[in-house]
Amino acid sequence: MNETTSMPSVIGPHDGDTHRPVSFAGTGIGPIERRAYGQAWRDALRFRQDLATDADRPHIARSGGFASLTRSADVDDDTGFEENASREGCPPSPARIAAALLLARAFDAAPDAARDLICGGAPVVVDVADGAMLDALKGVWRGMFFDDALRMIDLVKTAPGRRDGLDGAYIVLKEPLKGSAKQRLERVAADMCAYALPFVAFSSNGRACLPKVLNEAAGHRIELPMLDPTTVSRTIRAVTGIRTAVDVPAETMRDVGVGDLAAAIRFDRTPEECVDELRRLADSKRAERPSRGLVLSEIHGMAGARAWADDAIADLAAWRRGEIPWDAVSSALMLAGPPGVGKTLFAEAFARSAAGKDSKSGMPLIVCSYYSWQAEGHLGDFLAAMRRDFASARAQAPCVMLLEECDSFVDRRAVKHSHSDYVRNCINALLEEVDGVRRREGVFLIGCTNEVEACDPALLRAGRFENVVRISPPDQDELEKIFRVRLKGDLVGADISTVVMSAAGMTGADAERAVKDARRMARRENRELTLDDLRHAVVGDDNLSDEQRWRTAAHEAGHALVDVLRFGADGVVANTTHTDRRLGMSMRTTRQLFEGTASDYRSRIEVLLAGRAAEEVLLGEASHGAQQDLAEATRLSCAMLGGLGLSGPSPLTHLGDLRRAEEFLRFADIRAAVGIELAEADRTCRGLLEANRSVLIATARHLLERGSLNGADIAVLLEAQRSDAAGAEGVQTEDDAPTSTVIAFPQLRPD
Missing domain, CATH: 1.20.58.760 (Peptidase M41)
Structure with a gap:
């Protein structure tokens, strides 16, 4: 049985291929992606033809009866749905089509990996950061490379038996297995590596989720490309059947996920309507995202952080032009300083500015912290919540991930209490996730801490948060600029220097609060903001004797x-x-x-x-x-x-x-x-x-x-x-010599 392994969707034309998709000559599409697109086009065309035929027939209610509800099926443990159920009569799935195109593109870029996958030369590991994309791939990857008749076993559920009784194996995991299930998978994966048959594994993070032996034996590690305008455009063309190129704005793509494709791309819409719906969904997400709307040019009092940001943005542009690899990009920063100096605000401004001047929304910002993960429950919930946030960052790349309260991840050597194992597990998991996300192209990591000395030293070593920038409260000039940014169009031309002097020692957060208080006073009296309003908001009521x-x-x-x-x-x-x-x-x-x-x-x-x-x-x-x-x-x-x-x-x-x-x-x-x-x-x-x-x-x-x-x-x-x-x-004479007598200074009253 295992001698019949083939790759029908890549090698040669299909019999009866009378409906060819639009030509992609000169567009840079590879042979595997071309075949994946062609299959998606044909399946969508068949559905539309069947739909038109059914519309001409009298409507007859059909039911598979009770047996159809109770029949045994290959059920996906993660979702409860049939993983490989037939989609005959179902509308084309934009998520599956996009997943197939991206996977095909990845293998086009690594033809040796495709060859080993088909011939069983070495195991292949595919990292799919987006959980929704991983779900979509479950139903399409096998048909892209193998005949339906071949017996491919899921190692999570089935152990390999006689070699002549199977043609290959696969693993699909979103989360690492635990306990005995993890040990069992290690054993059967080790056995499968010796079979010299096709062996492929899909996971959100192969190094964390997959068996150690498989990671070591893998001859190829494929990273699924990020969802891009070209893939979405081809998905729209396949689903709608309209042979016209549509322009999906890159700005829209920054806030579009796999789930949005299913909501926006439908067979009964035109390509333009699909793009409009994607744009509406992206705008809705941006409107819900909390932000104070500042960009880097409006951030003051953080010279060191601004210098890092300028270098990072220049590196990002060079990476996008293909001039440098991602590991040459300055992609991680630890901000250390007291509360209120603007560490979170800086991350928001960097995310808004990093995409360039032409961007209206910037890059996605994923905010997480020790306490947001801890709120999920026990250790297992904590680790699961952490992995979800890091997986979200990998899926949304290019993006910025902000890790707040890094001093909560304390030095493991100093932890002596009865819950030390809990703390160590949390820190070890964080270090593993940081290492994984640093390898993902397009993810910037920004950490914040009030006390960098309290952080575990391993978090600050080279390859993690090696760039540490300390932020102090702003000086007078910087504080005045901060007030001007917050005042925007108010008090233009007014001299606020005396107010700023009284505000010495305030942080950016204090200045923001003072301006809000001043505006509130002016609104209460239904008038324009005045300098006295700002002075009163800063100084307050002088009720001291x-x-x-x-x-x-x-x-x-x-x-x-x-x-x-x-x-x-x-x-x-x-x-x-x-x-x-x-x-x-x-x-x-x-x-x-x-x-x-x-x-x-x-x-x-x-x-x-x-x-x-x-x-x-x-x-x-x-x-x-x-x-x-x-x-x-x-x-x-x-x-x-x-x-x-x-x-x-x-x-x-x-x-x-x-x-x-x-x-x-x-x-x-x-x-x-x-x-x-x-x-x-x-x-x-x-x-x-x-x-x-x-x-x-x-x-x-x-x-x-x-x-x-x-x-x-x-x-x-x-x-x-x-x-x-x-x-x-x-x-000076002897009588003029200074005296050491201490005299209390008399009570003074201001003029």
């Missing part, structure tokens, strides 16, 4: 002054903007020079303690407003003593994970050493503030009266103090 405002100004002035003295003026900003979370803030919008020495860490601790110390220097005593500063200073001191090797009685001893360094306080000697470190930093910090008392006072006044300042303002005050000191040096 004069004493609270002065204490806040002194506190933030201390932080900013010591930061400038220790690390320089570049990027330092401070304000007394009152929000529901804080009374004011001081921060650095640029990365400081930090070599990680003990001096660097002590300087950082001094900056943290400077706000509290300034309150004591100017007001005589500190308030409770330094809680977060003290917590961070304590954590850094613990890290210096218990893991960084920078201080303490046993600097070479590593006590544990530095991300939880505060846990080291359970050791008495660490508690004592931390107290010494913090006390010394407080004394040093107080000395700096006393030595620059006049600048501290001037800085606090500036904040009280204007609400904000930056490092450059403090640098000017420091330079003025040095000039005054140098001028007075030559005429």
